[in-house]
Amino acid sequence: xxxxxxxxxxxxxxxxxxxxxxxxxxxxxxxxxxxxxxxxxxxxxxxxxxxxxxxxxxxxxxxxxxxxxxxxxxxxxxxxxxxxxxxxxxxxxxxxxxxxxxxxxxxxxxxxxxxxxxxxxxxxxxxxxxxxxxxxxxxxxxxxxxxxxxxxxxxxxxxxxxxxxxxxxxxxxxxxxxxxxxxxxxxxxxxxxxxxxxxxxxxxxxxxxxxxxxxxxxxxxxxxxxxxxxxxxxxxxxxxxxxxxxxxxxxxxxxxxxxxxxxxxxxxxxxxxxxxxxxxxxxxxxx
Amino acid sequence: xxxxxxxxxxxxxxxxxxxxxxxxxxxxxxxxxxxxxxxxxxxxxxxxxxxxxxxxxxxxxxxxxxxxxxxxxxxxxxxxxxxxxxxxxxxxxxxxxxxxxxxxxxxxxxxxxxxxxxxxxxxxxxxxxxxxxxxxxxxxxxxxxxxxxxxxxxxxxxxxxxxxxxxxxxxxxxxxxxxxxxxxxxxxxxxxxxxxxxxxxxxxxxxxxxxxxxxxxxxxxxxxxxxxxxxxxxxxxxxxxxxxxxxxxxxxxxxxxxxxxxxxxxxxxxxxxxxxxxxxxxxxxxx
Numbered sequence: 001x002x003x004x005x006x007x008x009x010x011x012x013x014x015x016x017x018x019x020x021x022x023x024x025x026x027x028x029x030x031x032x033x034x035x036x037x038x039x040x041x042x043x044x045x046x047x048x049x050x051x052x053x054x055x056x057x058x059x060x061x062x063x064x065x066x067x068x069x070x071x072x073x074x075x076x077x078x079x080x081x082x083x084x085x086x087x088x089x090x091x092x093x094x095x096x097x098x099x100x101x102x103x104x105x106x107x108x109x110x111x112x113x114x115x116x117x118x119x120x121x122x123x124x125x126x127x128x129x130x131x132x133x134x135x136x137x138x139x140x141x142x143x144x145x146x147x148x149x150x151x152x153x154x155x156x157x158x159x160x161x162x163x164x165x166x167x168x169x170x171x172x173x174x175x176x177x178x179x180x181x182x183x184x185x186x187x188x189x190x191x192x193x194x195x196x197x198x199x200x201x202x203x204x205x206x207x208x209x210x211x212x213x214x215x216x217x218x219x220x221x222x223x224x225x226x227x228x229x230x231x232x233x234x235x236x237x238x239x240x241x242x243x244x245x246x247x248x249x250x251x252x253x254x255x256x257x258x259x260x261x262x263x264x265x266x267x268x269x270x271x272x273x274x275x276x277x278x279x280x281x282x283x284x285x286x287x
Numbered sequence: 288x289x290x291x292x293x294x295x296x297x298x299x300x301x302x303x304x305x306x307x308x309x310x311x312x313x314x315x316x317x318x319x320x321x322x323x324x325x326x327x328x329x330x331x332x333x334x335x336x337x338x339x340x341x342x343x344x345x346x347x348x349x350x351x352x353x354x355x356x357x358x359x360x361x362x363x364x365x366x367x368x369x370x371x372x373x374x375x376x377x378x379x380x381x382x383x384x385x386x387x388x389x390x391x392x393x394x395x396x397x398x399x400x401x402x403x404x405x406x407x408x409x410x411x412x413x414x415x416x417x418x419x420x421x422x423x424x425x426x427x428x429x430x431x432x433x434x435x436x437x438x439x440x441x442x443x444x445x446x447x448x449x450x451x452x453x454x455x456x457x458x459x460x461x462x463x464x465x466x467x468x469x470x471x472x473x474x475x476x477x478x479x480x481x482x483x484x485x486x487x488x489x490x491x492x493x494x495x496x497x498x499x500x501x502x503x504x505x506x507x508x509x510x511x512x513x514x515x516x517x518x519x520x521x522x523x524x525x526x527x528x529x530x531x532x533x534x535x536x537x538x539x540x541x542x543x544x545x546x547x548x549x550x551x552x553x554x555x556x557x558x559x560x561x562x563x564x565x566x567x568x569x570x571x572x573x574x
Contacts, residue, residue: 222542229530229538240527243516243540251516251540253530255509268568275562281555 004055006048006062006184010070015092018085021070022063022093026055031122033099033277034061034090036106038128039197042069044185047177050266057274061098063089065109067196069187075196079105079132079204083112090120099277101125103262104234105197108132108204114219123222123282125273128231128259130238131216131245133208141232146198162233163260170256170264177263213245222282223249224273228257228264250276291342293335293349293471297357302379305372308357309350309380313342318409320386320564321348321377323393325415326484329356331472334464337553344561348385350376352396354483356474362483366392366419366491370399377407386564388412390549391521392484395419395491401506410509410569412560415518415546417525418503418532420495428519433485449520450547457543457551464550500532509569510536511560515544515551537563 010021023043024032033054037045043062054060066085067075076082086109090098099122102110107129114121136142145162149155156178164174223246227239236253243251252272254261262269297308310330311319320341324332330349341347353372354362363369373396377385386409389397394416401408423429432449436442443465451461510533514526523540530538539559541548549556 229536243542246542248542249516250542251538253538255530255533255535255537265568268562268566271562275555275558279555281552 004052006046006051006055008184008186010043010064013089013092015088018066018071018073020063020066020089020092022061022089024059024061024093026060027058030058031097031099031277032059032061032095033101033273034063034086036065036086036100036102036109037062037068038104038106039201040189040194042187042189044069044187045181047180047263047266048184049177049180050262050270053267053270054273058099058277061093065089067193068189075190075193077196077199077203079108079112079200080116082109082200083116086113087117087120090117096120097122099123099125101127101273102129103127104129104259105201108201111216111219114221115215118219118221121221123224123277125224125226125276126239126242127226127262128228128234128239129242130205130234131213131242132204133206133211133213134238134241135235136205137233137235145233163258164264165228165230165256165258167256170258173264174260177260177266181263213241216242216245217247220247222276222279224276225249225251226254226261226269226272228254228259228261231258231261233259248282291339293333293338293342295471295473297330297351300376300379302375305353305358305360307350307353307376307379309348309376311346311348311380313347314345317345318384318386318564319346319348319382320388320560321350321373323352323373323387323389323396324349324355325391325393326488327476327481329474329476331356331474332468334467334550334553335471336464336467337549337557340554340557341560345386345564348380352376354480355476362477362480364483364486364490366395366399366487367403369396369487370403373400374404374407377404383407384409386410386412388414388560389416390414391416391546392488395488398503398506401508402502405506405508408508410511410564412511412513412563413526413529414513414549415515415521415526416529417492417521418500418529419491420493420498420500421525421528422522423492424520424522432520450545451551452515452517452543452545454543457545460551461547464547464553468550500528503529503532504534507534509563509566511563512536512538513541513548513556513559515541515546515548518545518548520546535569 007023064071066073100110107126164170225239225242243249257264351358353360387397394413451457512526512529530536544551
C-alpha cells in the first residue's frame with residue numbers, strides 16, 4: 001500500500017489580499033477532501049493517524065482560514081464570513097467541487113459553505129458540530145470554556161476535559177492522539193483568533209424562536225454526521241438534530257468518547273469516512 | 288472474490304425435544320454470525336444482497352427459532368424464553384462463542400441472550416430494535432399493527448408502510464428488496480407465531496417506573512446499533528437510548544429510511560457490519 005506523509009511545509013495562494021497557507025497531498029486523482037479544523041486549531045491540529053488513511057484514498061487539503069496559523073489577516077466574527085473565505089480559497093485553487101470534513105466550528109463553516117455555494121460541495125462530513133440555534137452546553141461547561149487558562153497544565157487538562165470522556169480508556173487514547181498532534185505542531189494561531197471565533201460561535205448558537213431548523217432542508221448533499229456519545233462541549237443531541245433535519249444524512253456515534261471521537265478512534269473513523277465518500281449508494285442522487 | 292450463495296435447503300439439529308432448522312454457510316473459519324429475524328419472519332426473510340457480502344467474510348448461521356418457519360413447536364410468549372431457546376441451539380451446534388445480528392424482535396432476543404449467556408456472545412448488531420421498556424410507537428401505528436390484514440395487497444402495503452419511509456426512493460428500494468426476499472421464500476410461519484410474538488413484544492414494551500435502563504450496563508459487549516432515521520414501528524429514539532445506556536455501543540443511522548434500513552441499503556449495511564465485526568479497536572477490551 002502507498003505510504004502517505006503529511007508535508008511539513010505549506011504552500012500559499014493569494015486571494016482578495018489574503019495569502020492562504022495550505023498543504024495538498026495524498027492520492028493524485030479524485031475529488032479532494034478539504035478539512036476545516038476546530039476552535040483555535042490550525043492545519044497542524046489534525047491527528048496524522050486519521051489523516052493518512054484518508055489521504056491514501058483521495059487528495060487531501062489542509063488549510064488555515066483567515067487569521068489562523070500561517071494565514072495572516074483578521075479572523076472574521078461570523079461563521080458566514082469564514083465560509084465566504086473558505087469558498088474563495090477553494091475557487092482560487094481552481095477546484096470545481098470538493099468534499100468537506102468540518103470538525104466543531106469547522107462543521108458550522110461547512111454548513112454555511114453548503115448553503116452559500118451548494119455546487120462547490122459534493123459530500124460533507126460534519127464531526128462534533130451543531131446546526132445554527134442548536135442545543136447549548138450546560139452552563140458550568142460554558143463557564144469553563146470562557147475561563148482563560150494560565151498554565152500549560154491547565155490548558156492541557158481543559159483540552160482533555162472538553163475533548164474526551166472521563167474514562168481511563170478515552171483519556172489515554174486521547175492523550176496518545178494529542179502527543180501525535182504535538183509531534184507535528186510548529187505554528188500557533190494569533191491571539192485575535194480566539195476572541196473572533198468565540199464571537200462567531202456565540203452568534204451561531206443564539207436561539208431563534210419557533211424554528212424547526214427548516215434551513216437545513218436546503219442542504220441536500222449526502223452528509224455523514226459523527227460524534228462521541230457524550231460530547232459535553234457541542235452536545236451530542238445536535239448530531240441527532242442534524243441527522244433528523246438534513247434530508248440526506250447518515251449518523252455515526254462512537255462509544256466511550258466525546259468531542260474528540262475522530263482522534264480517539266482515528267483508524268475506524270478514517271474507514272467510515274472513506275466508506276461514505278466512496279459509497280455508490282449516493283450515485284443515484286444528483287451528487 | 289469468492290461467491291457465496293445462500294443454501295436453499297435447511298439442516299436440522301435436535302435440542303431438548305425441538306428440531307431446529309438452520310442454514311450455515313459462508314467463509315469456513317472465524318466466529319460465526321447468527322441472525323435473529325424480525326416479527327413473523329423466518330430465515331428466508333433476510334435480503335440476500337445483505338447476507339452475501341457478510342458471508343464472504345465469516346461463517347453465517349440463519350435459523351428458525353421454536354415454532355417459526357421450519358422449526359416445529361410452540362413459540363414461547365416471552366423474549367426471555369426465546370433467548371433461552373436460541374442459547375440452547377447455539378450450544379447444541381458445539382459453538383463456544385458467536386456474534387449476533389438481531390433485527391427488531393430479534394434484537395430484543397439478542398439483548399436477553401447477552402444477559403443470560405454473556406460469554407456465548409462476542410459482539411452484537413442490534414438493528415431496528417428497542418431496549419426493554421423503551422419508547423412505544425404512536426397510538427395510530429399500534430392500532431394499524433394490531434389490525435389483521437385480509438388481502439395480499441393490504442399485507443404488502445402494510446409491510447411497505449412499516450418498513451420504509453413514505454418517499455419514492457425509500458419505497459422503490461424497499462420494493463426491490465422485497466422482491467429479492469420473495470424470490471427465495473418457500474416456507475411461512477405457523478399461525479401461532481404471530482400471537483405469541485405479539486404477546487412477548489407487549490410484555491417487553493411495558494413501562495417500568497423510575498428506571499434508567501440500568502440493566503443495559505450489564506451488557507458490556509461491543510455493540511453496533513443501527514436504524515433508519517424515521518422508524519415508526521420501533522421508534523428510532525430507542526436506538527439513541529441503546530447507544531447512550533449500553534457501555535460500549537456504536538450507532539449508525541441511515542438517511543431516508545425506517546425499520547427496513549438494512550434491506551434498503553444492503554451493501555452499505557453489510558460493509559458497516561463487516562467493519563464493526565473485524566475492527567481491531569475492540570481488541571483491547573475483554574471481547
